[in-house]
Amino acid sequence: MSRDLSGKVAIVTGSGRGIGLGIAKKLCEKGATIVISDVNEENAKAGVAAMEEMGGKAIYILADVSKYEQAENLVNTAIDKLGGLHILVNNAGINKDRMMHKMSVDDWNAVISVNLTGVFNCMRSAINYMREQEYGRIVNISSASYLNGNIGQANYAAAKAGVVALTRTCAKENGKKNITCNAIVPGFIDTEMTRGVPEKAWDIMVSKISMGRAGTPEDIGNMIAFLASDEAAYITQGIFEVGGGMVL
């Protein structure tokens, strides 16, 4: 048993920046070949360059995960170009926060399409290949709002709760095919998604974290590199908080 990921191919969605990039770096550090996937080509190219600087191997494939055909193309192109697919990390996500009584139907649909349907699209595209090879490691990114909801995040919280249900269903359906499926609940992580928060709100969030600091994308990546490894072969259907002890 080892945590080495040499010979494994990993797709990380939304990995041009933020948590996705941190996950890609950690999987690369352990030896996996990385597919940087994003909607932003400039960031995707920079992501590949970052992996190469680390001495790793990476390609990029553009995909808007909310579109089934693009998710399918992502998976098929990765398999064609790299000869396999072992690890799928569904990280791509957006937020369009507004109190529910002011939330537009478009903002509801946009967040559900990327954060929930996007996860289904990628898993659906990869699952038959993984079932046939009887090997797969799938990790989906949820959020603490999945359990308690969050003011201003009806769309986001509902999508992230859906991600947990999807994760557990996928784990139940595919365990006998040696496919594990787990979800991560990041705490308050320092990325562009959270940097828009006013300084006062930032300090309040950090005051609720036992470790006394916001998390880094690499903190999330470390956990995912473990879940993707052989040592985590018997870990599935799990929902893991990586939040430095954040109390909400």
Ligand code: NAP
């Ligand atoms: P981020 O900094 O906003 O990065 C999100 C990435 O996803 C960007 O590269 C973005 O591309 C890409 N993306 C957006 N829509 C996409 C689509 N339709 N298809 C493919 N890629 C798309 O966010 P983050 O903070 O790294 O968050 C990553 C994940 O963690 C999300 O699922 C988020 O909900 C979750 N999360 C974050 C936190 C946190 O504290 N940051 C906490 C809990 C959960 P562009 O550059 O073009 O926008």
